[in-house]
Amino acid sequence: MRTTKILCFTILTTVLLFAAKPALSQVEQLQNICSLYFSPEYISDGQEYFATLKSDQKAEFRTTFYGDNTYRIVACTNLKKGDLVFTVFDTEKNLLFTNANYKYSQYWDFKFCSTITCIIQVDVKNIKFIPGYVMLLIGYKP
Numbered sequence: 001m002r003t004t005k006i007l008c009f010t011i012l013t014t015v016l017l018f019a020a021k022p023a024l025s026q027v028e029q030l031q032n033i034c035s036l037y038f039s040p041e042y043i044s045d046g047q048e049y050f051a052t053l054k055s056d057q058k059a060e061f062r063t064t065f066y067g068d069n070t071y072r073i074v075a076c077t078n079l080k081k082g083d084l085v086f087t088v089f090d091t092e093k094n095l096l097f098t099n100a101n102y103k104y105s106q107y108w109d110f111k112f113c114s115t116i117t118c119i120i121q122v123d124v125k126n127i128k129f130i131p132g133y134v135m136l137l138i139g140y141k142p
Helices: 002-035
Strands: 043-053 058-065 070-077 084-090 095-098 107-111 116-124 132-140
Touching: 002 043, 002 070, 002 132, 043 058, 043 116, 058 132, 070 084, 070 116, 116 132
Parallel strands: none
Antiparallel strands: 043 132, 058 116, 070 107, 070 132, 084 095, 084 116
């Protein structure tokens, strides 16, 4: 009986590890792509914003930006060169920025005069997009 439980546990653990490996490698790939646009002069806010996304979905993230700090947002997906749209709104959904107006740039540097909470919406405009992860990195200059 004990041998059967150990064997079942071993098989289950092995299956879970193999199932999780593609997701982990995709996350690592996104981290590598995003880091290309996250220059050393910026300090990460300590979070990596991930979402799973299908081509017909949007993901939303909320964060607070403090006045008089210079920030950078970097957005990445599993396409190295895709039409990943990130749009920044205030909490009343007033448009503050969209990279769609800037050839889908993967990053945006900005500064607010006062502290503001924002909604960052991520969407993919590319039929070649393979459903998977999108990632945002946010950092500030010290």
